Amino acid sequence: EVQVVESGGGLVQPGESLRLSCAASGFMFGDYWMSWVRQAPGKGLEWVAHINQDGSEKYYVDSVKGRFTISRDNAKKSLYLQMNSLRVEDTAVFYCARDGPGYCYRSRCFSGYYFDYWGQGALVTVSS
Amino acid sequence: QSALTQPASVSGSPGQSITISCTGTSSDVGTYNYVSWYQQHPGKAPKLMIYDVTNRPSGVSNRFSGSKSGNTASLTISGLQAEDEADYYCSSYTSSTTLVFGGGTSLTVL
Numbered sequence: 001e002v003q004v005v006e007s008g009g010g011l012v013q014p015g016e017s018l019r020l021s022c023a024a025s026g027f028m029f030g031d032y033w034m035s036w037v038r039q040a041p042g043k044g045l046e047w048v049a050h051i052n053q054d055g056s057e058k059y060y061v062d063s064v065k066g067r068f069t070i071s072r073d074n075a076k077k078s079l080y081l082q083m084n085s086l087r088v089e090d091t092a093v094f095y096c097a098r099d100g101p102g103y104c105y106r107s108r109c110f111s112g113y114y115f116d117y118w119g120q121g122a123l124v125t126v127s128s
Numbered sequence: 129q130s131a132l133t134q135p136a137s138v139s140g141s142p143g144q145s146i147t148i149s150c151t152g153t154s155s156d157v158g159t160y161n162y163v164s165w166y167q168q169h170p171g172k173a174p175k176l177m178i179y180d181v182t183n184r185p186s187g188v189s190n191r192f193s194g195s196k197s198g199n200t201a202s203l204t205i206s207g208l209q210a211e212d213e214a215d216y217y218c219s220s221y222t223s224s225t226t227l228v229f230g231g232g233t234s235l236t237v238l
Contacts, residue, residue: 035227037174044131044232045166045174045217059225100179113221114164114179121173 009122022096150218
């Protein structure tokens with residue numbers, strides 16, 4: 001059974017840092033792009049970032065560029081999100097999600113640009 | 129990276145059909161067939177319902193279908209059931225090599 005489980009959420013003050021982790025199981029982690037998606041309280045979904053299979057390609061939403069870093073450790077089947085300079089508006093439930101498979105071309109496999117498995121989320125609260 | 133536009137709410141009676149629209153631009157929905165739809169019940173994680181505009185994942189009821197015309201994608205739910213009451217979100221790939229969600233639509237089954 002495919003599972004992704006987030007951890008590391010909590011309460012921090014504005015300007016502080018936090019690292020989220022996502023443990024994957026039930027599938028070949030190293031074969032998939034992975035994403036972070038967040039949802040502010042009472043609001044809609046917002047894609048945050050995704051990373052390719054070997055960590056060489058990373059893409060971010062503009063609002064977190066320069067502050068957040070997505071990374072992965074395929075040996076540990078884990079995805080991470082390092083969040084620095086946190087702001088009140090970053091308060092949200094952060095979901096780890098597996099990108100659906102896309103096409104492969106010349107040994108490069110793309111994301112399918114959709115999310116087929118989601119974790120239950122980790123709450124990050126930024127408040128003074 | 130503006131959010132895709134969805135109606136805030138839709139409603140329908142059991143057995144009826146409803147359609148939720150998702151309007152983007154030529155930089156996202158209008159150019160790419162990477163439109164997906166998600167169902168989210170309160171307090172739960174989102175669930176994939178449709179991907180690549182029209183494809184249904186294994187296990188998703190065939191009452192759910194997707195389509196696209198120009199810059200607008202649509203999700204249709206036929207034979208509405210009480211358990212369909214949830215929030216629905218569309219998503220698309222964009223020319224900025226990012227992904228964007230719609231603002232979400234709350235479906236009420238009357």
